[in-house]
Amino acid sequence: MRRFLRDNGLSVTLFALFLVSLIGQALTGWRAHVEELRLHELPATGFLEYLTSGHFISAVFENWESEFLQMAAYVLLTVFLFQKGSSESKKPDEDNPEDETPENRRNDPNAPWPVHRGGLLLKLYSHSLSLVLVALFVLSFWLHLTGSTRRANEEALQHHQPMKTMAEMLTEPEFWYESFQNWQSEFLSIGVLLVLGIYLRERGSPESKPVAAPHAETGH
Structure with missing residues (x-):
């Protein structure tokens, strides 16, 4: 177990922080929602119902939608766009290992099994990261739309107003306001990290260049 935690400490910690944050969101959101219902003289909902x-x-x-959009866009954009001086960018004037033809390592026993199989499976595996991230974005977008439609209909029921369909919710400015307010912050944060990483350092972090590395040095 100690060896497992050492080798996987980063992901274990991040998923633990995610779980704690999600529980915190659920509990505080429930209390805020109950208070909102109380102000409108409506019956409170239980936690599981919430x-x-x-x-x-x-x-x-x-x-979640904005996070997966950010990651999918970043993975795809770094395929063909460069940022000189960033450790997150490929080198613009050199061959990069990320562009290596996978068939060249078909005889490597440590290569992932799709590399050995080749064909369509290898083509899909070659883009599996972006495909899964895009799929997670689409799923999160759909669940956001589903939740927003349900929330609007819950409020409509309370105020004796007509219900809305998911198609109608897609035309609502409020729904797109919720999306764009998160999208813009995600693109800003990753852009800021990209540029700051050219000039600033964090010793010991693989997300930073070595402290003594020149500003113009690009890539890992």
Whole structure:
């Protein structure tokens, strides 16, 4: 177990922080939602009921959507765009190992099994990271839309107003406001990290260039 935690400490810590944050969001969101219902003189919902409410589902997947969009866009854009001086960019004037033809390592026993199989499977595996990230974005977007529609209909029911379909919700400025307010912050944060990494350092982090590396040095 100690060896496992040492070798996987980063992912274990991040997923633990995610779980703690999600529980915190659920508990505080539930309390805030109960308070909102109380102000409107409506009956409170239980915690488990709240977890299936539009209020919670919309808020969770609104954020997941933007995160997966950011990662998918970054993975795809770094295939053909460069940022000189960034450790996150390929080198613009040299051959990069990321562009290596996978068939050249078909006889490597340590290569992933799709490399040995070749053909369509290898083509899919060659783009599997972006495909999965895009799929996660689409799924999160759909769940955000589902949650927002449910939340709007819950509020409509409380105020005796007509219900909305998911197609109608797609035309609502409020829905797109929720998406764009997260998208813009994600693209800003990754752009800031990209540029700051050219001139600033964090000793010991693989996300930073070595402290003594020149500003113009690009790539790992």
